[in-house]
Amino acid sequence: MDKKGTDKILSIYWFLILTIVAGGIFAMVYVFYGAPSDVREIEAELLAQKLADCVSKNGLIEENLFLNGEFNPAINAYFTDRCGITFKVEEGYGDETEIQYLYKVSFYDIKNVVNPKFVISDGNLNWENECFIEKSNSKDYLRLVKCKERRFYAVDKENNQYLIEILSGVGKSEKNVKK
Amino acid sequence: MDKRGTILVENIVFLILNLLFLSILVLFLLKQGSGAIVLEESYSKQIAMVIDSAKPVMVIQIDLEKGKKIAETRGIDFGEVVGIDGNIVRVKLTEKSGYSYCFFNDVEVSSRAIKDSKGDYTGMYLFVVNEKGANANG
Numbered sequence: 001m002d003k004k005g006t007d008k009i010l011s012i013y014w015f016l017i018l019t020i021v022a023g024g025i026f027a028m029v030y031v032f033y034g035a036p037s038d039v040r041e042i043e044a045e046l047l048a049q050k051l052a053d054c055v056s057k058n059g060l061i062e063e064n065l066f067l068n069g070e071f072n073p074a075i076n077a078y079f080t081d082r083c084g085i086t087f088k089v090e091e092g093y094g095d096e097t098e099i100q101y102l103y104k105v106s107f108y109d110i111k112n113v114v115n116p117k118f119v120i121s122d123g124n125l126n127w128e129n130e131c132f133i134e135k136s137n138s139k140d141y142l143r144l145v146k147c148k149e150r151r152f153y154a155v156d157k158e159n160n161q162y163l164i165e166i167l168s169g170v171g172k173s174e175k176n177v178k179k
Numbered sequence: 180m181d182k183r184g185t186i187l188v189e190n191i192v193f194l195i196l197n198l199l200f201l202s203i204l205v206l207f208l209l210k211q212g213s214g215a216i217v218l219e220e221s222y223s224k225q226i227a228m229v230i231d232s233a234k235p236v237m238v239i240q241i242d243l244e245k246g247k248k249i250a251e252t253r254g255i256d257f258g259e260v261v262g263i264d265g266n267i268v269r270v271k272l273t274e275k276s277g278y279s280y281c282f283f284n285d286v287e288v289s290s291r292a293i294k295d296s297k298g299d300y301t302g303m304y305l306f307v308v309n310e311k312g313a314n315a316n317g
Contacts, residue, residue, distance in 0.1 A: 011189075014193075025204060026207065029207065029208060033211045036220060043228065043231065050231070050284065084285040085284070085285055088281065175280065
């Protein structure tokens with residue numbers, strides 16, 4: 001038996017295996033660190049919490065949402081500012097005029113939770129439908145806006161009960177999803 | 180004699196190459212995990228998220244020790260690593276790189292690196308969150 005020849009063949013196989021293993025590890029690490037960390041779900045959750053804090057405190061709906069006992073429709077124009085929310089973003093999101101956030105706060109009478117009694121919304125509402133697309137692992141899905149939906153109950157000062165539903169969403173796919 | 184000598188050299192070369200392979204692999208993994216670019220992104224997003232969840236008048240400390248080490252080796256003053264311009268967090272650990280991320284919380288934030296009694300940077304950063312328009316001297 002040619003021992004020297006067998007050893008050489010073994011060494012070649014060994015290095016071939018090492019190369020494959022190393023290549024696999026390089027590829028996995030590259031894919032893992034090459035993709036940006038997606039924080040949009042956390043952002044959407046934080047946005048929903050901020051809105052919830054703005055709408056009601058200790059279970060009581062903020063008084064300035066009402067005018068003469070009814071919801072004040074004019075609040076829509078300045079609600080974002082009043083809640084201390086800004087939609088300004090840094091460069092790097094393509095179209096600078098495109099707002100990267102959206103939110104919708106719906107107030108339902110407790111006796112009718114189908115049709116909202118009042119809705120406050122702002123941001124890029126063109127993306128609202130994307131919030132309800134079924135989850136998948138496709139690249140197209142990952143690039144869609146990430147949304148959070150939160151519900152809670154609150155009362156007004158006349159003790160009328162409301163179900164409040166908050167939908168918040170964050171786009172920013174350019175900095176959170178691999179191109 | 181010749182045969183034994185040949186086997187020894189082959190074994191040594193085999194071992195050296197193996198070790199070389201493993202060393203490169205380990206170095207690559209370590210470098211990737213704590214690279215400036217990865218840390219810049221992670222720090223800027225982390226800081227933006229913390230600010231988004233903050234309320235006036237909070238004071239927040241964040242540990243950026245790993246970033247301090249990288250900044251020092253690259254000749255960057257740690258006090259200049261984090262910058263907040265309006266609602267945009269910018270983290271810069273090397274001359275050539277940098278990463279920005281914005282927060283939606285419309286507050287005024289000031290940041291500074293904390294120094295110890297000897298005047299050396301501790302690796303911690305201090306963020307002071309104030310109402311918009313308020314004096315935010317951290």
